Amino acid sequence: MPLRVDADRMQADFEALSSFGATSDGGVARTTFSEPHLAVRAWLLERGRAAGLETRVDSATNHSVLLPTTRPGGRTLMLGSHLDSVRHGGRYDGALGVLCALEVVRSVKDADLDLPVTLEAVDFTDEEGTLIGLLGSWAMAGILTREILAAPRGGRELLVSELERMGLTETGLLEARRAPETLAGYLELHIEQGPVLERAGVDIGVVTGIIGSASFSVVFEGDARHAGTTPMDARRDAAVGASAFVLGVRETVITRFPGCVATVGNIETEPGSFNVVPGRALLRLECRSLDRAEQDALEQALTARAHAEAERYGLGVTVERLGRWEPEPTDEEIRAAFEKAATELGLTSLRMPSGAGHDAQALAAITRSGMVFVPSVGGVSHDPSELTRWEDCVNGANVLLNATVELARAAA
Amino acid sequence: MPLRVDADRMQADFEALSSFGATSDGGVARTTFSEPHLAVRAWLLERGRAAGLETRVDSATNHSVLLPTTRPGGRTLMLGSHLDSVRHGGRYDGALGVLCALEVVRSVKDADLDLPVTLEAVDFTDEEGTLIGLLGSWAMAGILTREILAAPRGGRELLVSELERMGLTETGLLEARRAPETLAGYLELHIEQGPVLERAGVDIGVVTGIIGSASFSVVFEGDARHAGTTPMDARRDAAVGASAFVLGVRETVITRFPGCVATVGNIETEPGSFNVVPGRALLRLECRSLDRAEQDALEQALTARAHAEAERYGLGVTVERLGRWEPEPTDEEIRAAFEKAATELGLTSLRMPSGAGHDAQALAAITRSGMVFVPSVGGVSHDPSELTRWEDCVNGANVLLNATVELARAAA
Numbered sequence: 001m002p003l004r005v006d007a008d009r010m011q012a013d014f015e016a017l018s019s020f021g022a023t024s025d026g027g028v029a030r031t032t033f034s035e036p037h038l039a040v041r042a043w044l045l046e047r048g049r050a051a052g053l054e055t056r057v058d059s060a061t062n063h064s065v066l067l068p069t070t071r072p073g074g075r076t077l078m079l080g081s082h083l084d085s086v087r088h089g090g091r092y093d094g095a096l097g098v099l100c101a102l103e104v105v106r107s108v109k110d111a112d113l114d115l116p117v118t119l120e121a122v123d124f125t126d127e128e129g130t131l132i133g134l135l136g137s138w139a140m141a142g143i144l145t146r147e148i149l150a151a152p153r154g155g156r157e158l159l160v161s162e163l164e165r166m167g168l169t170e171t172g173l174l175e176a177r178r179a180p181e182t183l184a185g186y187l188e189l190h191i192e193q194g195p196v197l198e199r200a201g202v203d204i205g206v207v208t209g210i211i212g213s214a215s216f217s218v219v220f221e222g223d224a225r226h227a228g229t230t231p232m233d234a235r236r237d238a239a240v241g242a243s244a245f246v247l248g249v250r251e252t253v254i255t256r257f258p259g260c261v262a263t264v265g266n267i268e269t270e271p272g273s274f275n276v277v278p279g280r281a282l283l284r285l286e287c288r289s290l291d292r293a294e295q296d297a298l299e300q301a302l303t304a305r306a307h308a309e310a311e312r313y314g315l316g317v318t319v320e321r322l323g324r325w326e327p328e329p330t331d332e333e334i335r336a337a338f339e340k341a342a343t344e345l346g347l348t349s350l351r352m353p354s355g356a357g358h359d360a361q362a363l364a365a366i367t368r369s370g371m372v373f374v375p376s377v378g379g380v381s382h383d384p385s386e387l388t389r390w391e392d393c394v395n396g397a398n399v400l401l402n403a404t405v406e407l408a409r410a411a412a
Numbered sequence: 413m414p415l416r417v418d419a420d421r422m423q424a425d426f427e428a429l430s431s432f433g434a435t436s437d438g439g440v441a442r443t444t445f446s447e448p449h450l451a452v453r454a455w456l457l458e459r460g461r462a463a464g465l466e467t468r469v470d471s472a473t474n475h476s477v478l479l480p481t482t483r484p485g486g487r488t489l490m491l492g493s494h495l496d497s498v499r500h501g502g503r504y505d506g507a508l509g510v511l512c513a514l515e516v517v518r519s520v521k522d523a524d525l526d527l528p529v530t531l532e533a534v535d536f537t538d539e540e541g542t543l544i545g546l547l548g549s550w551a552m553a554g555i556l557t558r559e560i561l562a563a564p565r566g567g568r569e570l571l572v573s574e575l576e577r578m579g580l581t582e583t584g585l586l587e588a589r590r591a592p593e594t595l596a597g598y599l600e601l602h603i604e605q606g607p608v609l610e611r612a613g614v615d616i617g618v619v620t621g622i623i624g625s626a627s628f629s630v631v632f633e634g635d636a637r638h639a640g641t642t643p644m645d646a647r648r649d650a651a652v653g654a655s656a657f658v659l660g661v662r663e664t665v666i667t668r669f670p671g672c673v674a675t676v677g678n679i680e681t682e683p684g685s686f687n688v689v690p691g692r693a694l695l696r697l698e699c700r701s702l703d704r705a706e707q708d709a710l711e712q713a714l715t716a717r718a719h720a721e722a723e724r725y726g727l728g729v730t731v732e733r734l735g736r737w738e739p740e741p742t743d744e745e746i747r748a749a750f751e752k753a754a755t756e757l758g759l760t761s762l763r764m765p766s767g768a769g770h771d772a773q774a775l776a777a778i779t780r781s782g783m784v785f786v787p788s789v790g791g792v793s794h795d796p797s798e799l800t801r802w803e804d805c806v807n808g809a810n811v812l813l814n815a816t817v818e819l820a821r822a823a824a
Contacts, residue, residue, distance in 0.1 A: 194641030228767035229606030
């Protein structure tokens, strides 16, 4: 007979949580260390204490609610996600995972189970990247470096001033690392942020791995010429080469890299007038794969395509890689525990990769890591209209609860 | 034995003229009513008076240098172009035509030819469009309207303040119209601004007509979605549709409308991030033809292509025409006079359309109008590196001189 969370308590808390930074269109604005972000983190600790749980804030301001084990020397099984949001985001991304982690820990306490590991529900700092992205989980996993701190996504100036304002230090961030031998694993529930589960009519996604990605700047160079006086066959039109490349990226992925994605997210043309043939086109390219070797091959194929299209239209081209994040497979024992829990609850599940980055990717550096997805209506995310049906939220929490108990018992 | 201009005098004047608004990179900056523009116009009148010619400034500030005929009731044969430039332009566009017009009138005076028409060399106001574009020639041709003045290209505020600063009135602009019965024609020399003459190795271009054009806003609409979590087959990517359209525009013109041009001069994508599939793509489209019916067909074909590509990729699309300028054929008698002059001077010529707009297009509304082109090195224009070999400048001036005399005598 599977365990079940207190769905009413969880729903009341979800409504309370969603009010922090609520926007008039049903979304939330809780960027890192903003007033509503600080307030919601304080609320989380207060809800933990109200349930008779311990709380902890580490030197990277990761906020935890804990149920300590009575077993001497017992390790810690972590559950978590993040309460920060993108500038104008939805109510579910990250927040649902933190709330489910809290609810699982509370439910275990209510059921008075004597588990051989400590349970810790964590709200990681700055997952969305107001400052750095995955800041708290990178710090806890020991993969945050001075180099990353020197060139943060939100700019060095903002990072320095925000750390000072919060009373934090860079050394403190680097010291937030947990010792791997103290950990029994990391579990994260998250909304899918894509349409796969909804399309398949499946309740639960068991994440096989978190996809790697690389981002590139691609620049085509031609000649800016008078659009009235330059015949079609005398042109070196950078927009034509760029357009052929956009279609080529799509074709390459569909025909040769099924399961991968690649996106030209932005095109800029110069000088950009009606009456001048574009002399330059600047593209933002991103591609993602679940496998390192496949990611290498995909990057090579797209780079080759850029050069082929440039040659076809007599253009110059430069392709510059701006960053790469390696793919991380999840732990097989955790996947199996999620699947078993789903089956016992009468829920359908499927194995799928995560196309987005998550704190679970960072934690994989120091402990076994796994994720469970719940369906996103219309696949929408990072938008105020982000929605997961409440029934799916509860299903996910129940799967997380039962998998947690099973893994905790086996980790003795 | 053909007449010849005073090439040394013309060269000295070209150097002097090019110094007004000269930029350090060899170009000029002479936007309408800027200080160097006002100064070069004063210089033009001064050069006319120094040659014993009359001068005139009309209520649209078109500046003229005149050699009146002694014949009672004689009509006026006009020659001209413009001394204003784009913001950062070259030394030849417009300025060479005005200088050649001045040199032709001086040469006729020097040769003491008793022509039955008045010759008038005109510098038209604001051809390049700091304020309106073709302002002076539209005013003189009587095709400037209150509607055009209400929504000028440079903005209504700038027009109002500049007219006031110059002591001009809108009524004055509209009253600059010349009576058609007083005119014997209009001749304009201009640099080609394209590569056709240079590629063909031909000295002189005889313009068959000034091409028409239309400009459009084309907007593709898809869904902005997470670039990591949205599979390739679940996307409605506006950049993909836009790219297919850019290639489709090129293919349509090359295969079905030879001699026409069409250009997507700008592409903008929204939201424009690496990790979001573009939800909107906004394009600036322009197309040009020498023939009204062909222009209609071209516009229809490109609009149909936009809809076809939108349908292919499951996108919405809107195509909005922002403006249309009708093509204007030149006068056959003037074309023949240019060709005859070229042949007598031992120069090669070819008939070709003008892909750019010119004052000659406006003058066609009130008198027969014709143009002669000289080669542009590399086809470059509207750029400081704009260049026409000096020998070609002199050849053009000599063709303009001999055609002027022939047409003037025949216009008696």
